[in-house]
Amino acid sequence: MRQVETDVVVLGVGSGGEYAARRLARAGLDVVAVEARLVGGECPFWGCTPSKLMIHAAREGRTASSAARRIREATHDWHDDGHTEPMESAGVRIVRGHGRLDGPGRVRVETDEGSVLVTGRRGVLLNTGTSPAVPPVAGLAGTPYWTNREVFGVEEAPGSLAVLGAGNIGCELAQAFGRLGSRVTLLESAERILAPEEPEASEVVARVLRQEGIDVRTRTDVERVSHDGTCFELTTGSGAVRAEHLLVATGRRPHLDDVGLETVGLDPTASTVEVDEHCRAAERLWAVGDVTGHGAYTHMSLYQARIAVHDLLEEDGPTAEYHAVSRVTFTDPEVAGVGLTEAQARERGLAVVVGTAEVDSSPRGWIDEASGVVKVVADAGSGVVVGASVVAPYGGEVVGLLSTAVHARLTVPTLRGMHFAYPTFHRVVERALRDTGL
Numbered sequence: 001m002r003q004v005e006t007d008v009v010v011l012g013v014g015s016g017g018e019y020a021a022r023r024l025a026r027a028g029l030d031v032v033a034v035e036a037r038l039v040g041g042e043c044p045f046w047g048c049t050p051s052k053l054m055i056h057a058a059r060e061g062r063t064a065s066s067a068a069r070r071i072r073e074a075t076h077d078w079h080d081d082g083h084t085e086p087m088e089s090a091g092v093r094i095v096r097g098h099g100r101l102d103g104p105g106r107v108r109v110e111t112d113e114g115s116v117l118v119t120g121r122r123g124v125l126l127n128t129g130t131s132p133a134v135p136p137v138a139g140l141a142g143t144p145y146w147t148n149r150e151v152f153g154v155e156e157a158p159g160s161l162a163v164l165g166a167g168n169i170g171c172e173l174a175q176a177f178g179r180l181g182s183r184v185t186l187l188e189s190a191e192r193i194l195a196p197e198e199p200e201a202s203e204v205v206a207r208v209l210r211q212e213g214i215d216v217r218t219r220t221d222v223e224r225v226s227h228d229g230t231c232f233e234l235t236t237g238s239g240a241v242r243a244e245h246l247l248v249a250t251g252r253r254p255h256l257d258d259v260g261l262e263t264v265g266l267d268p269t270a271s272t273v274e275v276d277e278h279c280r281a282a283e284r285l286w287a288v289g290d291v292t293g294h295g296a297y298t299h300m301s302l303y304q305a306r307i308a309v310h311d312l313l314e315e316d317g318p319t320a321e322y323h324a325v326s327r328v329t330f331t332d333p334e335v336a337g338v339g340l341t342e343a344q345a346r347e348r349g350l351a352v353v354v355g356t357a358e359v360d361s362s363p364r365g366w367i368d369e370a371s372g373v374v375k376v377v378a379d380a381g382s383g384v385v386v387g388a389s390v391v392a393p394y395g396g397e398v399v400g401l402l403s404t405a406v407h408a409r410l411t412v413p414t415l416r417g418m419h420f421a422y423p424t425f426h427r428v429v430e431r432a433l434r435d436t437g438l
C-alpha cells in the first residue's frame, strides 16, 4: 500500500473542505484532499447553484432549456477543474477515491490505482456531506425517479411532475417547474409544507403555490409507486397521482456510516458528528458542514471551516456560536429565518413574546401586491430578539437586519429606535416589532 505523509488530510471536499484546504495550504501547511466524486461537493454541482439558476430562469419567464444552458456553463458540464485548479495552485494534492478513517490522523483511500494510506501530522478535517435519502416506498426503487442528482440535467420541463417531499428542495423546485410549464403535484406526509419553519410561513407559501396552480397535498402518504415505461403512478390515501416524472426530495442521508468513525472512538451509526466550539470531533479529527447537524447550509460549512482552520493553524480565532444561524428557502416569496422559531423558543422553556405583521399591510407590500409575513420572537423578560422569520420578496435580504439583531442580542426597544427607510419591505419589520408590545 502506498503511504503519503502530510500535515492535514481533508476527507470529503464540500464547500467547507474546499475553503479549508486552500487556506491551510496558503498558510504553509502541506494538505491532501480526498474526494470520491466532484471537488466542491453538492452546492456547485447538484445543489444551491443549479437550483438557484433554475429558479431564476423560471421567475424571469425563460425556458427550461435556457436554465439548462446556464447550469451546464456554471457546472462546467459537471467537471470540477474550476475547483481543483485553485486548490492545486495553492499546493493542495488531490487524491481521488473513497476515504475511510484508519485511526487518529490517518485516512485510507481506495483509488483506481489501489489503496493509499494518508497520514496527517496535525489531523483530519471531515467534510463528507450528504446524499439524497430515498424512502422505502413500495415499488419506488425500481423506477426512474429523479433526485437532486438528476433533476438539473433536465433540458425540457416535463408536461407533469410529482414532487415527493415539501422541504426546501421540494418547495423550491415545485414552484420553479410549475413556472417553467409543468403541471406539478407536491406531496408531503407531514401536516404542513416547510414544517421546520413558522406555521405562518408554511401557510403563505402553500397559498401562493396553490394560486400558481400547484396541487399541494399535505398529510399524504404514498403507499406505492409504479412506472409503466412512460408515466409514474403514485398510490396515495387521497387518490392516485399520474405524472411524467417524479422528483424525490424527502431529506438527506449523511455520509457517516462508511467513513471509519469507529476507528477514532466515535459511533458510526450516529446521524451527526458532535463537534466542540473549535469544530473538534475526536483526537486529531475536526468536522465541518452538514455532518455536524448544525444546519445543512453552505454558509454553515464555510463558517465552521473558518473556525477549524484557525484551530488547525494553532491561531487564536473565533469559536463557533449557533444562536443566530440564518436560513433561506428560495421560493417566491422567499422564506427566511434566523435563530429560534416560536415553537423552538417555547420548547427551551423561554417565556416569549411574538409580534407579526403582514407584508401587504405596509405601503411597499401593498404597492408591489406582495404576499408575506414577518414574525419576531423575543424573550419576554429581557426583550432580546431570539428569532425571526421574514416571508417576503427579497426575504433573504430583509432578514439580514434581524440576523444582526439576534447575533448581537439586541432588544426590541433598541430596534424600534432605528430609522426604517420608506417605502421598503424592511419597514414591515418595524410593524412586527411594534406588535410584540415591548
Ligand SMILES: Cc1cc2nc3c(=O)[nH]c(=O)nc-3n(C[C@H](O)[C@H](O)[C@H](O)COP(=O)(O)OP(=O)(O)OC[C@H]3O[C@@H](n4cnc5c(N)ncnc54)[C@H](O)[C@@H]3O)c2cc1C
Binding pocket: 011, 012, 013, 014, 015, 016, 017, 034, 035, 036, 037, 038, 039, 040, 041, 042, 043, 044, 046, 047, 048, 049, 051, 097, 098, 099, 100, 127, 128, 129, 130, 148, 169, 255, 258, 259, 288, 289, 290, 291, 295, 296, 297, 298, 299, 300, 301, 330
Ligand atoms: C438541491 C439543493 C439545493 C440547496 N440549496 C442551498 C442553498 O440555496 N443555500 C444553502 O446554504 N444550502 C443549500 N443546499 C445545501 C448545501 O448544498 C450543503 O449544505 C453544502 O453543499 C455543504 O455541504 P458539505 O460541505 O457538508 O458537503 P457536501 O457539499 O455534501 O460535500 C461532501 C463531499 O464529500 C465527498 N465524500 C463523501 N464521503 C466521502 C468519502 N468517504 N471519501 C471521499 N469523499 C467523500 C462527496 O463526494 C462530496 O463531494 C442545497 C442542497 C441541495 C441538495
Ligand SMILES: NC(=O)c1ccc[n+]([C@@H]2O[C@H](COP(=O)([O-])OP(=O)(O)OC[C@H]3O[C@@H](n4cnc5c(N)ncnc54)[C@H](O)[C@@H]3O)[C@@H](O)[C@H]2O)c1
Binding pocket: 135, 137, 164, 165, 166, 167, 168, 169, 170, 172, 187, 188, 189, 190, 193, 194, 195, 220, 221, 222, 249, 250, 251, 252, 295, 296, 297, 327, 328, 329, 330
Ligand atoms: N435554500 C436552502 O438553504 C436549501 C435548499 C435546498 C436544500 N437545502 C438543504 O438540504 C436539506 C435537504 O432538503 P430536503 O428538502 O430534501 O429535505 P427536508 O428534510 O428539508 O424535507 C423533506 C420533506 O420530505 C417529507 N417527507 C419525508 N418522507 C416523505 C414521504 N415518504 N412522502 C412524503 N413526504 C415525505 C418530510 O416530511 C419533509 O417535509 C435541507 O436540510 C436543507 O438544509 C437548503
